[in-house]
Amino acid sequence: MSVAATDSKTSYLLDKLQSLSGVIPIGAFLAEHFWSNSYALVSVGKYNDVSRELQQIPWRIFVETCVLFIPILFHGLYGIYIWWTGKSNAIGHPWMANWLYVLQRWTGIIAFVFIGWHLYTERFLGHGVTSYADVQRSLLNPWYLTFYIVGITCASFHLGNGLWNFACKWGIAVSVPAQRAAGWFGAAVAVAFTFIGVAIVLALHYGAFPMGSYVQ
């Protein structure tokens, strides 16, 4: 353990980019993704309108590549490297933050695998065109539904806890009370995202429209 004699700032830059990419664009996209998909709680027509709108944005392939594919690949692959440079010890030292560190490692791996599979089945297999019926068909499979719920929970936790880490690692929350407040904020994000994400897949699975009364 020593600070290297080299002047290389590459690892600093990569680590900072890894941390930033989790919030912007990935975290921001997750919020947008859950927002758009929440139309599944309203009606089939609304859901299909919003999907079509998103599937027909200009510069689509460039936007997808620069805002989604590259950041997610970078965050995930560099994240696996960071995972490899750590060695959990929460069994012998079961403090709260130590468990959060362990969970952050594993939820990241699970979410990365889930997102890869989710992109493959929903984005690439259908060549970028999906509808309510397509998504519902896959979610009728109980294994798919389970994987979705696990993936959504892991991604939501990873984002919420990641926001807490972000606040500490970017020197935003320095004092213990500020770090605690950031922790509660992250917990609230994790719970809210999990709730909304699971509500969406359950609504699709059961073909339910709990917010259908909004349609005139």
Added chain:
Amino acid sequence: MADKTFIVKIKRQQRPDEAVRWEEYELRYRPHMNVIICLRDIAEKPFTRSGSESTPVSYEANCLEEICGACAMIVNGKPRQACTALVDDLEKPIRLEPLTKFPLIRDLQVDRSSMFENLKRTKCWIPIDGTYDLGPGPRMSPETQEVGYALSQCITCGNCLEICPKVNEHSNFVGAAIVSQVRLFNMHPTGAMHAGPRLEALMGPGGIEDCDNAQNCVKVCPKGIPLTESLAAVNGQVLVHAVKSFFRGS
């Protein structure tokens, strides 16, 4: 009446390349004993519990009042100072192991010179010598003194490195103690004149970015130093320095 006794188990190695062996000692209990007294008792009569002759256990200790940092070891699974590990408070049998994040010398003795090397690399001192009298330095506010005093209590024991999941053979992380010292010296009005080189050092491999916020360090610090605050504060300083020196030039 037979004396009250208790058992101490010690992880021993003559040399780093020798196989590990655990030895058990049965010691006579006296009130208010600490782990150092146990090791001295063994040195007086180095016979294991089964009666076979052994050697005194190698360990480091100095002040015996938790201000030097020398006697850090793993007591019942937790890194701590042996001098303040009181036999009355410890679960028996007492298990003693050397710190694992530093090169082993012998038995409970490890080589922690890497921490000193890292303090040097991060320029954790305040230059006050010149070829002429530099005069009195700027004054420090009582508020800054108060925060600085807490940080200045670091005894470089290495407990924060021992407990850190990011200090291992795959990572060169310098650890919370060094980062906290950078904060201390950057906080001092004269020390702040050399804040740049300290922050630069923490930007390299093994620097501040390796902290992944498991926050174990603060739980094992014998001096109660707010290490998680130091890590976040220095993270902010390094970031500001990096942005400034990129856009404005250093």
